[in-house]
Amino acid sequence: MSRVLIVGAGPAGIRAAERLVAAGLHPVVVDEAARAGGQIYRRPPEGFTRHAARLYGSEADKAVALHACFDAMLAEGRLTLHAQSSVSGLGDGQAQVIGPGGALRIAHDRLILATGATDRLAPVPGWQAPGVYTLGAAQIALKAQGVAPGRRIVLAGSGPLLTLVAAQLREAGAGIAAVLDTSPLRRQARGALGMALARPLVTLRGLALRARLGRLYHAGVRLDRIETDGSGPVAMHWRDGRGAAQVTPCDAVALGWHLRAETHLADLAGARFDWQPGCHQWLPRADAMGRAGEGLYLAGDGLRLLGADGAELAGRLAATACLADMGLPAPDPARELAAHRRMRRFAAALHRAFPWPAxxxxxxxxxxxxxxxxxxxxxxxxxxxxxxxxxxxxxxxxxxxxxxxxxxxxxxxxxxxxxxxxxxxxxxxxGRLRSHPPVRPAPVAAFLDPEA
The missing domain is CATH 1.10.10.1100 (BFD-like [2Fe-2S]-binding domain)
Incomplete structure (x- = not known):
């Protein structure tokens, strides 16, 4: 029986594991977090009492369902999980993994990479100061520990994550000084039509979140600099849509321009890459099912930036391709492929609405x-x-x-x-920077033989 390794236990990795387990396979899953869920459905530590609806908002039911699905497979011994572990390199059918116990090698015949994404950042003068975070980091702090990065926060960038994090922080009682979007309203309006045609309910939900921000939200801005002192930000200097200079006092800043696919492992695994002008980054090349090479399958935001729902679909499709390539019975992917195409249309419109500030x-x-x-x-x-x-x-x-x-x-x-x-x-x-192992910092001690 083929050995299948899944890297990532977010929405894509969980659904891929679910489909493989249903087919009678026992996949091995490696994830950097202590508990499955990924960044979007990141779980707080054991004993944390904040209700799921407060953590995940309108997506609470999806988050709870994914968590329960994975936990059940793990409790029943139908998969193996290496938690708090990171794949540092790939080669010769083996993954080099750094975990709590040190380094280990996991042999595999087939590899499903569901590595997700990180914040896409544009430098702003002063962004290197303490107290300047990414939008994702601010969201993780809220979900994992129930804390805000400051008492008077400026959130700046562009894309749905900007609105979502601002709304989540405000709902939690954090002080929001301003929400600064570099995309002009007219640009957003042109993209919103395509988004609404592809996913009307999601688009309406986003507009409702935006409306709740009221006068805190400013579109079409230009960020000049983050004024700082020895302890961090004291003000954001920016220009409004008319070019007028503005200064917003603050004690924390969170930045982000949508997401950047995490592709280092795909590069080491031999995937080919293409420049995607729509989302303005290099992405791996794969077929509609996620096949990116012999025994290599990609799913989720590490392949296409389609959000959590798209990641779930991509995880199922990658697992289906994996089963078919092994000659095992696999579900008909026609409906999932159609839904995935709709997700891609939505994403294309989203990137038109919220462009990278080149x-x-x-x-x-x-x-x-x-x-x-x-x-x-x-x-x-x-x-x-x-x-x-x-x-x-x-x-x-x-x-x-x-x-x-x-x-x-x-x-x-x-x-x-x-x-x-x-x-x-x-x-x-x-061109694109080449990836090298280890893809994340690793302690030298993890590679030493304690008996040498």
Whole structure:
């Protein structure tokens, strides 16, 4: 019987495991969290008493159902879970995993990557200061511990996550100073029509959340800088849709421009990549079922940024492809494929409504920190380009942008904009940073043989 490894226990990974278990397989699941659910349905620690409706809002029933599904399979011994563990590398049919007990290798014949996504960030002068978070980090703090990042918070960026996190924080009693969206209302209106045609209820729910923010919400803004002192932010300086300068006092800032697919493991596994202008990033190449190579299947936001519902569908489709390729009975995927196509239409319209702020990034002042891990500034990268030329990996090797702890997760897209602007090229021609193991920081002790 084939050994199937699933990386990720969010909506995609859980539904993939469910389908494999129903077919009589016993998959192995690796996840970085202590409990399954992923970031969108992240669970608080055991004993945390906050009700699911307060944690997940309108998606509470979906979250509870997913948690119960996975917990039942685990309790019945129908899958193996390596929790609080991270896959640091892949090769020769084995995954190198770092967990609480140190390093281990998990052999597999087939691999389903459901690695999800992280916040997509655009640098803003001052963003390197303590007290500046991502939208996802602010949401995790609220879900996992019931805390807000500050008492007077500015949330800035663009996309549904911006509205959602603002609404969740406000509902929890946090002080919101302003919600600043870099996408103009007219741009949002054009995209909203396509979103409504594909998923009308989801679109209406988003509009209702927006309406509850009232005058806190501002569209079409330009972020100038985050004013800070020795302890963190004190004000956000920005310009409204008419270009008028505004200053909003604050003690915390959360930033995010939708999501960035987590693709490092897909790269190590041999997936091919294509530049996707709609969502403005490099994404793995796969067929409609998620096949990305021999024995390699991708699902969820690590393949296409379709949200939690789309991730559940993609997880089922990837598992179905896996079963079919093993010659085992598999469900007819026709209805799921049709629903998945609708999700993709919605996502395409969403990306039109809430675009990446390329012009803002290209115009960053030279003294703006671009790579927070290495402390590299925008001007440092521009100077490097005189030697490296407009190619991402060469600029990385000479200028260290993308060489730090996050391995380019938070600076690669912004760095590519600066490279493209200096070289007069489309951003796709700058190229994609190559991935290297370990894909996340790992302690050296985890690789040492205690008996050596």
């Amino acid at each position: 012009d803002m990034v290209r115009a960053l002042p030279d003294d703006t920190v671009l790579c927070r891990c290495e402390g590299i500034r925008a001007g440092d990268l521009r100077e490097t380009l005189t030697l490296s030329g407009p190619e991402a990996n060469r600029a990385k090797s000479l200028g260290r942008v993308g060489m730090g702890r996050c391995q380019g997760r938070y600076c690669q897209l912004a760095g590519a904009e600066i490279i493209a602007a200096r070289g007069g090229l489309p951003v796709a021609e700058v």
